[in-house]
Amino acid sequence: MKILDFDGVYADNNATTPIDPRVRKAMTPFLEENFANPNSLYNHGRRSRKAVEEARERVANMLNCATDEIVFTGSATESNNHVIKGTAFARKDHGKHIVTSKTEHKCVLEACRWLEGQGFEVTYLDVDEEGYISPSELKNELREDTILVSIMLTNNEIGTVQPIEKTTRIVHDESSAYFHTDMAQCPGKMEVDVGKLGVDLATINAHKMYGPKGVGALYKKKDLDIDPLLHGGGQENGERSGTENVPAIVGFGKAAEIVEERWEEEGEKLREMHQKLVESIQGSIDNTEVNGPVDGRLPGNMNISFIGVEGEALVLRLDDLGINTATGSACSSEELKSSHVLDALGKGPEVAHSSLRISFGRFNTMDDVNTVVEALRKEVRELRSITALDEKGKTGD
Amino acid sequence: MKILDFDGVYADNNATTPIDPRVRKAMTPFLEENFANPNSLYNHGRRSRKAVEEARERVANMLNCATDEIVFTGSATESNNHVIKGTAFARKDHGKHIVTSKTEHKCVLEACRWLEGQGFEVTYLDVDEEGYISPSELKNELREDTILVSIMLTNNEIGTVQPIEKTTRIVHDESSAYFHTDMAQCPGKMEVDVGKLGVDLATINAHKMYGPKGVGALYKKKDLDIDPLLHGGGQENGERSGTENVPAIVGFGKAAEIVEERWEEEGEKLREMHQKLVESIQGSIDNTEVNGPVDGRLPGNMNISFIGVEGEALVLRLDDLGINTATGSACSSEELKSSHVLDALGKGPEVAHSSLRISFGRFNTMDDVNTVVEALRKEVRELRSITALDEKGKTGD
C-alpha cells in the first residue's frame, strides 16, 4: 500500500482510516476561503449552509433515510452518548431500563454505566464464543419499562456481525423500546440501510470511512423523543447545538458519496483479502486461534491470537517492519486490562494477551496481505523462540 | 482585507474567523500522511500522540495553566455543556443551585434550562444597560447549595467585558461554588490568563481565534469534581472520550501559539479600528445607538443600531457590497425572536431590530473600516428613505 507519504502497510483501518484524497479535495475550499459560519445571513455564509445540506443529503443517501433524519455530531462517541443519555432523560417517565451487550464499544458501555449511577437499570447481554448475542436471551430481558436497546451492528475488535434485522423485529414486537445500533465500523464495507435493518437510531462517524476526524452522525427516525446532549444555539434542528464543523461535514458527505458507490465492490475485495490472510496464516503458522467468527465477519477485519506471543510485542515488531496493527493485550492498555471484548468471549487471558487485530481498508492491496503474512512468520517465530509460554499457551513445565 | 480568495470585507469575526494560513500549514500533514489514531502503539500513532500533546502545551501556555489542566473538546458549546451538566451531576449531593447571567451564550442558558427540568435551580442575573452584571447582586444570590457560577468574560454580541477577577473573589470567598467563565471570544484580542482571573473553569474554542472549527478546550483546575459529558474510551485523561481530532487539535495549538505571541499588538490594532469606526459612523450618520459599553469592550466588536433600519435588510445590502456583518434582529432568526442579549439590555424592540454587529479580526485593515463606513452611509440613507419608522424609531404619525 502506498497512500500519500505513508511507506509501509497500514493494517489498522478499524482504528481510523486515512482521508481519501477526493474527500480532502472536497474539504479544501472550506478550510480556506469558504470559512463562513453557515448560520450567517450573507452569501458567504449561505454557501457554507448549502454545503452542509448537500453533505447531509449524501449521508442520508448512504443510509437510505430522509435528509432530516440525519443529525451531524462530533464523533461516534458523541452520537452514542447522545442516544443513550438523551433517550434515558427524555423517556424516564416511561421507564428506566436499558438493554445492551457486553461487547459494545466503551462509549456505549460507559454511558450506560454512568446512567446506572443516575438511577437507571442496565442489562448487559452475554455473547457466545464468537461474539454473538442471543436474540432469545434479549427477548427474555425485555420489560415493560425498557426504553432503549442498543446493540452494535459489527464489533470493532472481532468483526462479529449481529443479527440486527431479527433483533429489531423482536424488540419492536415485544416492547416499546427504541432500537439503536452502533455501526461506526460498517460504511464502505457492508450494507448500511437503516430501513432494512429496521433500527430507530444509528451511529456512524467519518474517520472510519475515509473521511475526516471530528465529525459523526446520528440517524434518528422522525418523531422520536430524545433530549439533546449539546444544548445551545439550536443548530441541527435543535438536536445538536454548536457551530457546524463545515469542512469536516463536507468531507463526511463526500466520503459517504464514495462509499455509496463503492461499498459492494470494496466489501468483496476485503473479503478476498481476508480469505487469503486466514489461509496464509493458518497454512504457515502453528497454534493460532481466530477470535470472533470464522465466516461472515466485518470485511477486512481479522483478529487472531498467536499463542505464546504477547500482542504488544508483536505489534511493535511489526511496526519496525512498517506494518501498523493493533492488539487487545492488557500490556497495550493504560489500565493494563485486556480487551473487554476478548474477555467477554470467555477465552483465557493468554488468548487476549496474544491477540492481534489486522484490519484492511480501501487502500490496501493483495500485496499487503503477503507482506503482513511474511512479517508475521518471521516475528512470531522469533518471539516464540524466547517465550516462557509454550505454544499451547502453557508454561513450559 | 484580502484573505485568500475572499474578496470583500469580512467583518463578522465574532461569528467565526478564517483559518490563519500558518495554522492550516501546521494541520496539513495530519490531514494527509499522519492520519494515525494517537491511541495506537506504533510509531505512526505515536507521532499523532506527540502532536496532540504539543498542542496541549501551546494552549496551556496561552491560558497560563498546567498542561494537564487542558481538556480538548469538540466545541465551545460542548465545553459549556460539559461544565454545566458535569458539575451539576457530580455535585448534586452538595447542592442544586447554579448562578449565571441573562446575556450568556445560548449554550450556557439552554444547558441551564435543561437542568431546571432535572430538578436544579438556576438564577439568571440581570444586566444593566451596557450589559454588566452587578457583583453585589451576584453576592446576594449565592447560597449554601450553590455549586456553580458561570459568567462569561466577554459577550459575543455586545462586547461587554465582565469584572471576572472581582467576581471570582466574591464567589470563592462567599461560597463553595466552582467559577466558570466562557471566554470563547477573547483569545487573540485580550489577556486570557486563567490564573489572574481566578477562575476554576474556562471555555474557549479554535474557530474564533483563527483556528479550525470542530475543536474546543476546557480549562479545568486540578482536582475539581465534574462528570464527563462524553463517556467512553477514556481519552483526555478520562474527561472526554472519543478519538482525538488530531488535525484540528494541532491547528488549535498553532493558533494558540500565534495568539500568545501577538495578542497585545493585535488587541491594540483592533481597538484603534474600533475607535475609528465609532467616530466615523457617529460623525456621519444620525440617530445611531451603540449597544453595549462605549469604552473597554471586546476589541474589534461593535454593535450599533441605526434607528429605523431593520438589521437583516442592512446586512443583506452590505453583503451586496461584499461586506459580511451580523444582526440581532428578529427577522434574522429562525424563531423570529430578537437577540436575547439585546432584549436583556432593556431597550425597545426597535433597537434590537435595527442592530448591526461589525466585528473585526486579525486580517482586517484600516481600509476595511473606511469601506464599511462608506457602505453604511449609503445603505442606511437608502433604507431610511423607504422606512415606515422615523429616525427616533417611531412610526411617522
Add this chain to the structure above:
Amino acid sequence: MYTKEVMEHFKNPKNMGDMENPDATSRVGNPACGDMMETYIKVGEKDGEKYIEDIKFKTFGCAAAIATSSVTTELAMGKTLEEAENIEEEDIARELGGLPKIKMHCSNLSANGLHEAIYRYKKEEGMDISEELKKKHTIAQKTLEKTEEVRKKHGLDED
C-alpha cells in the same frame, strides 16, 4: 434563503417612499418580527370604475418585507379596487418565486396594508364595504394593536 426575484425587488424596490396627497393611507405592523408598513394610494376613475392610480409603500422590515411591498405595488398598480382587494398573500409570494416559510407573514403584511388602505378609502368615500374587506380590516387592525402593545410596554411612544 431568498429567491432571485426577492433579492431583485429588495435591492431595487419599486414605488417606495412618500407620496404627496394620497387619497388614503394605512399602517400595519407585526411586532413579532418588527415589520412596519405604511401604504399610500391614489385612486382614479376610468369607465366608471375606481382603480389604483398610484401606490407607494414605506417599509421598516427585512428583505422579504421590502420585496413584498415592492411587488405588491406592481401587482396593484392600475387594478380596480375590487381586483386589488383580492390580491392575496399567495399571489405575492408566487410572484416572488416563493418565500421562506417563516417569512410568509411578510407577504401577508403587505397584502394587509393594501387592503387596509382600500378599506379606509372606501370608508372615507362612503362606499360599500364587502364582508370580506371588513374581515381584512379587522386583521390589519390586530397586527397594529400587537405592535402598539409592545411599543407601550417598552415606553417607546413616550418621548
Add this chain to the structure above:
Amino acid sequence: MYTKEVMEHFKNPKNMGDMENPDATSRVGNPACGDMMETYIKVGEKDGEKYIEDIKFKTFGCAAAIATSSVTTELAMGKTLEEAENIEEEDIARELGGLPKIKMHCSNLSANGLHEAIYRYKKEEGMDISEELKKKHTIAQKTLEKTEEVRKKHGLDED
C-alpha cells in the same frame, strides 16, 4: 512511549532462550499484564566466590518485559551472587533510560526472576539465605500464585 534503549533491547534482546543444564531456574509471572518469565542461571566460582557464569531468560510479555529481561542478563552476567541479589528494579529501569510508569512492574518482574533463581540455587546448595532474599522469594512466589489463580479460573491448565 519507550526509550531508544528499551527499543534496542526489545528488538535485539540478549541472552534469551533455553539453557542446557542450568544450575537453577525460576519462574515468575504477573497476571495483571500477562507477563511470564523463566530465568536460568549457571553459577561458577572464582576466588572462592560464587558468581553468575551464565544467565538466560525466556519471556512472554510486552516490549518492556523483553527489554528488562535482556538488560537484566547484562547487569547480572559475571556478578557475584551477592551483587546480583542486589540488582533492583530501579537499576534496570535506569539502565534502560527509564520506563513508562505503568510498565515499571515489568522491570520488577525480571528482577524477581533473577532473585528467585538465586534463591533456588542457594536453597538447593544449602547456602545461607539472607532475610532480604527470603523476602524477595516471597514476592516472587506471590506473582506466580496470582498467575496460577487466573489460569485455574480460566481452566487453562486442564488440557
